[in-house]
Amino acid sequence: GESVGLHLPTLSVQEGDNSIINCAYSNSASDYFIWYKQESGKGPQFIIDIRSNMDKRQGQRVTVLLNKTVKHLSLQIAATQPGDSAVYFCAETPLGYSTLTFGKGTMLLVSP
């Protein structure tokens, strides 16, 4: 079947490198942001989230940075592993809204 990654921007890294995946958003009212990881044939998995009152949030091997001035969100993955290969989506929603708006995604390819 077709891959969800068809025609997506792709980031190729070597195992052990740090990866940075970027996401731009357009709504200045966006208040809540999420990063998801989607492996082929599966549903998206939650990675990390951040509210607009924060600039940075860290998880296990992942960090999300939010720059509200330029409406930019990034996901940093430390010591990238082959198992990190997937499509990564950002999603956002304004304060009080009950639905998310998803970006188109970035494919991360990690070679051993």
Next chain:
Amino acid sequence: DGGITQSPKYLFRKEGQNVTLSCEQNLNHDAMYWYRQDPGQGLRLIYYSQIVNDFQKGDIAEGYSVSREKKESFPLTVTSAQKNPTAFYLCASTHDRAYDQPQHFGDGTRLSIL
């Protein structure tokens, strides 16, 4: 284990046929969502429901219908009016209607035209 179960994993539709995709969750979540995913695209919202017996249209509701008779179930019907139904369909849920909650996803149903 708690989670979201979508079935079937693969589904084929004949011309003029309605088909129903199942989504069941045992997370005791209030809100449920249906998305469509096409290759190279982000997820697009079809319908969502924040409470039993109530649902709202998303961005691409035309050609689809839903029901929410039970908290744990949110089936999606792809009707014959949907002329381009081939896609990957994802169901999600959140604990409550608060906006700052991550949505949890099932593993999808891939629908194709025969």
